[in-house]
Amino acid sequence: KAGVTQTPRYLIKTRGQQVTLSCSPISGHRSVSWYQQTPGQGLQFLFEYFSETQRNKGNFPGRFSGRQFSNSRSEMNVSTLELGDSALYLCASSLAGQGTDTQYFGPGTRLTVL
Amino acid sequence: AQSVTQPDIHITVSEGASLELRCNYSYGATPYLFWYVQSPGQGLQLLLKYFSGDTLVQGIKGFEAEFKRSQSSFNLRKPSVHWSDAAEYFCAVGQGYGNKLVFGAGTILRVKS
Numbered sequence: 001k002a003g004v005t006q007t008p009r010y011l012i013k014t015r016g017q018q019v020t021l022s023c024s025p026i027s028g029h030r031s032v033s034w035y036q037q038t039p040g041q042g043l044q045f046l047f048e049y050f051s052e053t054q055r056n057k058g059n060f061p062g063r064f065s066g067r068q069f070s071n072s073r074s075e076m077n078v079s080t081l082e083l084g085d086s087a088l089y090l091c092a093s094s095l096a097g098q099g100t101d102t103q104y105f106g107p108g109t110r111l112t113v114l
Numbered sequence: 115a116q117s118v119t120q121p122d123i124h125i126t127v128s129e130g131a132s133l134e135l136r137c138n139y140s141y142g143a144t145p146y147l148f149w150y151v152q153s154p155g156q157g158l159q160l161l162l163k164y165f166s167g168d169t170l171v172q173g174i175k176g177f178e179a180e181f182k183r184s185q186s187s188f189n190l191r192k193p194s195v196h197w198s199d200a201a202e203y204f205c206a207v208g209q210g211y212g213n214k215l216v217f218g219a220g221t222i223l224r225v226k227s
Contacts, residue, residue: 043217056214105157
């Protein structure tokens, strides 16, 4: 089975722009979660989608949004980019979105905001 | 609120020596606990997880972890470290509903030959 894929792998944007990141979960997985990883704040939960519905949300401003499609693929969008949004964005998928499920992580998208 | 503390930011171990990485958690209910490893430029890979039952859990790559409720700890151990184990290790706690994980700050493991 193919693992979790994220596109693009690297992205450079300037302040004020917006960006869309994509995540394709493992086939059959219905839950997709997003995390932001920075040297200063570490790994922080952004949001989780299950069956096209946002089920959990972390403490991020409204500039961060996401969605999930009927095939479980997910996108996250960041509007009005700030320098502090530079980070590795990780996507994880799991089968049924239960707390006991194993989450499988993708390689991440490295976003640099100039 | 849930929280995870990994007191050691960096650890250096000689190849072949034993390893213990510390993790303390704070969570009101029975925790779901995880250890992940991240190599440079890679995503996270699950080493092992604990939900209930036997408090000593075995994982991949020869790792094990022991859940101690009285100490709110979930330390990761390996009897003999290999150079390929050099990476960053994250402890995480999950809630019963959904997939939100709260991660510790991570411990960077360096292996010297």
